[in-house]
Amino acid sequence: MPPFDVPEGDPFGPHNLPYGVFSIPGSRDRSDRTVGVRLGDHVLDAGAAAHALGSPYASLLARPTLNPLLAAGRTAWSDVRRALTAWVTVPSHREVLEPLLHPLSSVTLHLPFEVADYVDFYASENHARNVGRIFRPDAADSLTPNWKHLPIGYHGRSGTVVVSGTDVVRPSGQRKAPADAAPVFGPSVRLDIEAEVGFVVGVPSEPGSPVALGDFREHVFGLCLLNDWSARDVQAWEYVPLGPFLGKSFATSVSAWITPLDALEEARVAPPERTHELLPYLDDTNTDQDGPGGYDLRISVALNGHVVSEPPFSTMYWTAAQQLAHMTVNGASLRTGDLYGSGTVSGPAERERGSLLELTWNGRDPLELPDGKRTFLEDGDVVTLSAWAPGPGGARVGLGEVTGRVVGRGA
Known part of the structure; x- marks a missing residue:
């Protein structure tokens, strides 16, 4: 099934979009990790997607941890979420984003943020x-x-x-x-x-x-x-x-x-x-x-x-x-x-x-x-x-x- 065609009722559909940090096979160190967003049984490279679609928040998402996005505040959180929802639901974005969607089974998931206290x-x-x-x-x-x-x-x-x-x-x-x-x-x-x-x-x-x-x-x-x-x-x-x-x-x-x-x-x-x-x-x-x-x-x-x-x-x-x-x-x-x-x-x-x-x-x-x-x-x-x-x-x-x-x- 194409990654955008999430089955109806999937608890990780476009209404959810949780954040994580992942790396793909062949990655060698922490610098190869990046922020991802889950869609069904795939993960979207959020930093690459933001760069490809000209988002002003690309610098927050192309990171090896969620901490820069966390620190950006509620306005940024809401803006990024609205943008992500549009990216994965508007058909005109599919050609750009499909290569940036990775099967969950093929990636390694990491601790998503640096824990302070x-x-x-x-x-x-x-x-x-x-x-x-x-x-x-x-x-x-x-x-x-x-x-x-x-x-x-x-x-x-x-x-x-x-x-x-x-x-x-x-x-x-x-x-x-x-x-x-x-x-x-x-x-x-x-x-x-x-x-x-x-x-x-x-x-x-x-x-x-x-x-x-x-x-x-x-x-x-x-x-x-x-x-x-x-x-x-x-x-x-x-x-x-x-x-x-x-x-x-x-x-x-x-x-x-x-x-x-x-x-x-x-x-x-x-x-x-x-x-x-x-x-x-x-x-x-x-x-x-x-x-x-x-x-x-x-x-x-x-x-x-x-x-x-x-x-x-x-x-x-x-x-x-x-x-x-x-x-x-x-x-x-x-x-x-x-x-x-x-x-x-x-x-x-x-x-x-x-x-x-x-x-x-x-x-x-x-x-x-x-x-x-x-x-x-x-x-x-x-x-x-x-x-x-x-x-x-x-x-x-x-x-x-x-x-x-x-x-x-x-x-």
Whole structure:
């Protein structure tokens, strides 16, 4: 089928057009990479297309990373998207662009942007309550006292953010079970996943200048699926009192495709009802002038090809705009390429939980899979996150999948 003739209903049709970075066979180094836009099962060389059609934004697209486009701001984002939509839908452009469309199967996809800082949040009430019930079963409230007042988060390690398809080496660290007399060192035996959504910052902010709720879309370019791998046994021993460290920092996988927020207008929904009065900088009950702050993203988690969970992002209590506002309210500045994760996405039903910790209730209830039982991940296991969102006219907007295979040290 010709590359422009995307089948009706394809989630990567002209209504979507996510951005990535790719190289073709024979490429030798980073300078051979360039920005691409996905159309069906092909990728358009966006920089070459912009040059061939005389776009003023050619210099932003003929780069080995998305960062120049991210930094250009919302006007440029909208202009480039309008141009790309016209290029792939107007028949008169086909002769010029067809040689610039490459089958996805023939290219190598790379980490699409240079990650500046990485922050991970804890924004799902269902997930937080499940974790509270697992580890604090006798507590009067499964939520911590601060949970309904601010989006809890921690700073992660940007240098270990990797693109989908990268193997994840099982981490080692200290671990100590409650009954053990002393800690031991070795590979994690409770390796887990966290099904999340990552938000990619484009326009930076000035130090000392918090970003208001209403300015979210001036700074955030788009989103992607994210798997924040977690060594639960390492984390349990190390995280008191300062929080996650080695149990999280070994790997975070992101999609090779960044979906611009402008492609997700039909997916915007109101977040869950607020049960506690919020401080003004987080209060989105009356101040959101740019539409609702939630997103209806339907996530699927597969383990070795078998779907084990379908977490709904629409249930997330804290929105991406509130997370950005909280992240900067102390005066911390944004940088182009900042990435922040939503935290594990979990719905109210058992088959909607976004981590094995919850799905197996901390190992008590193993998953029954065609290839055997699982409590936590074994070497050789492959985890794949995929998702879609409602699009225009009943279409689906596909989010690029995130996949990773667990390998043992020395494998």
